Amino acid sequence: MTTHAFDEQREQRVVGIIAELKDKPGALLPILHGIQDSEGYIPESSVAMIAAELNLSRAEVHGVISFYHHFRTTPPGRHVMQVCVAEACQARGSRELESYAQEKLGVGFHQTTSDREITLEKVYCLGNCACGPSVRVDDDIVGRVSNARFDELVEELTTQTVELK
Template identity: 65%
Template sequence: MTTQLEQVTEVITRLQNKPGALLPILHGIQDKLGYIPTDSVALIAAALNQSRADIHGVISFYHQFRTTPPGKHTVEVCRAEACQSMGARQLEAHAKSSLGVDYHGTTVDRSVTLEEVYCLGNCACAPSVRVNDEIVGRVTTEKFDQLIDELRSQKLEVL
């Protein structure tokens, strides 16, 4: 079994000669591991002849990059205008409160990572969330709680 740093090195080796290689490398690492381990910053910097501060600056600038492992499930709340007009702000506040995390945070039990997204293309069924890869529309606070309960019990069925 390969270690995380071996997987990081494989991604770097495969992509380091591409023009503008940093973003493809970061995406490749996160796609493979679910996040970008802190130890990988020095490896990326050395391969691209950049400083660790440069690499860290890019990672911290783009909110989609994670530096800690995500939860078992990812829940994204749509924050686009259509969803906001249909109650997404209240849903967002409820999600943060009930999960006990802010955006980009993971619950203590590591079951759910909460993220924000700026349009799921499901405007007619606002407010919407994406649970892992499934979009769910017309989400009320009650429906949100039901989704989370189902995630935690491992019996997720899109409602």
């Protein structure tokens, strides 16, 4: 498959998501969520399409995308690791884990490792407060994550030999 064919397929998916959701009240957020769920991020080319369909400026669409930490404007790595930075997790050591995770992976939050394996993000609550500090790895939430456990999670992701639990 060529990149051009992929771009056309992505555009068709995005057009379909916009068409399906554009008449809902407050359609911008559902559309952005739908596109990111489908594509993994909000492609730049979709901003103009969204703006045109919702009668908004591209700046208004960009403003919403940049306001919410959840939305990405670049493709994520093969895996996404989110470190909870909410108060309950902070009380259980997430500040140290935040620093360690960035140092271990060699990236800041909302960045992807050079091998495109892991995107590191911060999140403001995973609903696992009693077991903090917590990390979400793709769709799995892991509690009581120490620096050593973080190393294990990274190793599991990069070798794909051990299932997360």
